[in-house]
Amino acid sequence: MKNLGFFLREAFKNIGRGGILTAAAVLAITFAALIAGIFATAYYNLRTIYEEVRSELYVDVYLKYEIDEERAGAVGEHLRKLPGVVRADYISREKAAEEFVGLFPEDSDLLDALGENPLPASYRVYLVGEEEAPEEVATLVEEIKAVDGVDDAVYAQEWLSNLERAARVVGVVGAAVGGVLGAAAILVVISTIGLAVYARRDTIAIMKMVGATDGFVRAPFVVEGLLIGVFGGLLALAALYGGVQFLQTYDVVVSFLPGTYVGAGLAVFALGGGLGSSVAVRRFLKV
Amino acid sequence: MAASMIKMFNVTKVFKNGVVALDDVSVEVGKGELAFLTGPSGAGKSTFLKLITAEEKPTEGVVEVAGHDVGALRRRDIPYLRRRIGVVFQDFRLLSERTVLENVMLPLTILGLTPSEQRRRALQVLTVVGLAQRKDAKPLELSGGEQQRVAIARAIALDPAILLADEPTGNLDPDITWHVMKLFRAINARGTAIVIATHDYDVVKRMDARIIKILGGKLHRETT
DSSP: OTTHHHHHHHHHHHHHHHTHHHHHHHHHHHHHHHHHHHHHHHHHHHHHHHHHHHHTOEEEEEEOTTOOHHHHHHHHHHHHHSTTEEEEEEEOHHHHHHHHHHHOGGGHHHHHHHSSOOOOOEEEEEEOTTTOOHHHHHHHHHHHHHSTTEEEEEOOHHHHHHHHHHHHHHHHHHHHHHHHHHHHHHHHHHHHHHHHHHHTHHHHHHHHHTTOOHHHHHHHHHHHHHHHHHHHHHHHHHHHHHHHHHHHHTTOOOOOOOHHHHHHHHHHHHHHHHHHHHHHHHTTOOO | OOSEEEEEEEEEEEOTTSOEEEEEEEEEEETTOEEEEEOSTTSSHHHHHHHHTTSSOOSEEEEEETTEEGGGOOGGGHHHHHTTEEEEETTOOOOTTSOHHHHHHHHHHHHTOOHHHHHHHHHHHHHHTTOGGGTTSOGGGSOHHHHHHHHHHHHHTTOOSEEEEESTTTTSOHHHHHHHHHHHHHHHHTTOEEEEEEOOHHHHHHSOOEEEEEETTEEEEEEO
16 A cells, blocks of 8 residues: 555545534544443453363262262263263272362361261262353253163252353343444544545545545545554553452452453454544545 | 547536536547637536536547546546546645645655655656745745645646646636746647646637637537
8 A cells, every 4th residue: 555654644634624523523532432331341350260260170970878989980981981070089988988088187076976977979070061051951960860770960060150151141232332422433533524524625636636546535534434444443442441440459359351352353343443544535535 | 639538529618506517518638739728707617627527427429538527427536537637726726734845745655656756756746836945835835826836736747647626717817817827838848638727718718729619519610
């Protein structure tokens, strides 16, 4: 693009000339981007927690009390063959007792008082966390429960699927709200650039008279819209970053958006600004 | 006559409001020719020029400019036709916030020349019109005659095959008018076809050139 320098210079000149109107357009984008960013941050953090929990997802499979070591081994083999199961660690009744003592040292006399070890043998079954949807995990747990020799299978199903649902709701609501505000912000950009174009209609007519193509006339305005989008997005990101930092000082476990989200967001707002001004300038090109 | 730069065959232009601006006009302007387009205000002179620059398309008939059928030109091809036509207006139409040099550089920028090449060629044409020393001035710091010379410099910056002027001396004193006319003569001598629309008969009389006279949208008379 041999005229890029010219277009950038013109765009910055226009921004300077636009003054308060340009500032209003930037702020409109900032507001929309900030709201979208808050939703995105909430979504991202919920997703992160969800992924973390799921990656170490396991099901505690309690065997029937009367089962002997040999049959327990057979149940283990069966469990390991189930689809979605990565690993199944055997916890014998003795080991369970040891773990109990380890977890609740002050209650260790409780086991002694009972005389006999009341804890059943169990398997800790690890699942392929990343691929399993909560519904599939539920089906798998039902399958495990049906295995001969299994008494019960327990895992954090409710909590996990609630978390997933929450993330999805935040994502959908955020996309809707962000979309509406984004559209409103783009309308502000269209009218701002529209006024800038209107103010420069004589210049445009002259440019067209000396042989400028529509693209040449449009480019500086599109660059201006793009810059407005990027400025607005950056301001919103800065505010969002500040907000996250602020929450962190109050020990809220929340992390800032990753680079991919930031990049995609900026790209969307740059594109929105660019498209908005492209629309705005179009009706003045018929000279 | 040398090869035609502008050809009009039976051209009629009727505007949407029903006004007939040109009525069955046929005329040719050859390569390197200088012609005056005369007639009272509202005779159709501006429409005549706008048909050449493809600002308007003929309702009937054919307009050919530098070998292109203007009526059949696609919208995106129009800029390339305009780069072969320089235009000068009564009100100069300079960009007031840019310097003289930047104004003259504009068509060269649009052409995509390097900045140093733009500068070199702009200075060259400013020298032709005798304003190289005012290159850093803003248009409004110049006299009317000087502004028109800047406009002429801009119009010839791309070395066009055709130069159109719409009442170029309408805002100028008689002395300066004469100076600008001599400039047109000099540009014409370099091979550029020139059409000057004017209703100033004194100017036309003093210049020994072809006259295309339009009255009420019709070709009234031609003298050479």
